[in-house]
Amino acid sequence: MSQFGKSSAKRSKPSYLYAIIGVSLILFLFGIVGWLFLNLKKSGEMFRENIxxxxxxxxxxxxxxxxxxxxxxxxxxxxxxxxxxxxxxxxxxxxxxxxxxxxxxxxxxxxxxxxxxxxxxxxxxxxxxxxxxxxxxxxxxxxxxxxxxxPTETVGYVSSYTKYIAAGILLFAIILSIIVIISIDNTIRLAMYSNRFLIKTMQMVGATRSFIARPLNVRAVINGLIASGIAILAVFCFILLVEKFVPWLKLLRDGRNMAIIITGIIIAGVTISYASTHRSVLKYLKMKLDDLY
Missing domain, CATH: 3.30.70.3040 (Alpha-Beta Plaits)
Structure with missing residues (x-):
């Protein structure tokens, strides 16, 4: 049985690696879209403040x-x-x-x-x-x-379209958040699928739910932080690359907006990874052994 546990652990390592890479890519896209919309908001503010x-x-x-x-x-x-x-x-x-x-x-x-x-x-x-x-x-x-x-006409257009743009951004942000949550959840569940026998084996030898779930939840938080760090680094590199080809975008740099992006990526990466992992563990603990095959 110990050999079975070791072989399962070995098989789980690549899954964690793939999960981290997959989550990083999703968070990277999330960060890029967030940066684009925050820049759109910032450019709108700059336009209004130059009237x-x-x-x-x-x-x-x-x-x-x-x-x-x-x-x-x-x-x-x-x-x-x-x-x-x-x-x-x-x-x-x-x-x-x-x-x-x-x-x-x-x-x-x-x-x-x-x-x-x-x-x-x-x-x-x-x-x-x-x-x-x-x-x-x-x-x-x-x-x-x-x-x-x-310029009354310009101000009138700004007043009229600001509400529609804000509503559109909010709607897109909600849709994007749902897509990100579903994508990360599916990625984590695929990673946990390779650990289903290990989870069930620990339950069969008398381990409690909290004992089984704790190390996997901790690992999920660590993986979420690693994936978030990779995504943040990739987002920064992307922004620097874009600013190199489009210099005027440097005018839109805002420390507050970057802090929002970084915080959003970390919260999304850690929270969704933890929740998906914990839910998968409970799912496999409730399943019968024959259903795992």
Whole structure:
């Protein structure tokens, strides 16, 4: 019987190796898809945060009033990168981007001064911008601010499609998670199949369920960690390779997103490996010996 146990243990080693490789590949795909979607989310945030808002200033506004408007906008929590555009800056910017023949006909620049700023991505939607516009017009409209301007059509598209994109990402993430769980579960069950006689033999000689399951569960956790480590390394190598050919993707690097990917891979690898192994052990313990053949 000891020889039977040894031969079973020997046969189980390749299965563990194949299981680790199989789980690593599945987790690698899981990590890549997660990285793509997190980058999509990040690029969407960057796009929204690069939509500029303009608060144009009345020509009759005094410096004190302008300073008051600037301080008020700067104090708004979701406003970022505020810049006071003087006539000189506005003229220089216009000359750099447009025709300068107006200088032949006008002595003074007709361009108004403005407060140009951006808002955080969560607030770049029609409702939030409209609320900000109403707030500024109520406090500074007419006296200091002549016009509040932003690309309404672009913001409208962002507001409309963000919900659909978020719903699509959530749905795909759920489907992907189900596929990952089923794939890893099947891989682990195939690995445990080669150990079914060993499990049953230990039960027949009087070993308790917990005694039989404990070393296999520990091994499952270790295998899950190894597979996760291989998958994480492969994901990092893939990202570096892609960034080498597409340099602008480096702008999307985010430590928080990478931490989410790493944590997700480890949790998925360890949890599913443990659960699948434990379930397989209980299954074979409940089966009759003849049913194992």
């Amino acid at each position: 500029q808002v303009h608060a144009y200033i009345q020509r009759s506004a005094t410096k004190k009033q302008i300073d008051s408007l600037q301080k008020y906008i700067e104090a708004i929590p979701y406003v970022k990168n505020l810049e006071y555009i003087t006539k000189e800056k506005a003229t220089a910017k216009w000359n750099a981007e447009n025709d300068t023949t107006w200088k032949k006909f006008l002595d003074n620049s007709p361009l108004p001064e403005s407060m140009d700023f951006y808002v955080k991505s969560d607030y770049m939607n029609k409702d939030s911008i409209a609320s900000l516009q109403s707030e500024l017009e109520a406090n500074f409209g007419g006296r200091v601010m002549s016009e509040f301007q932003y």
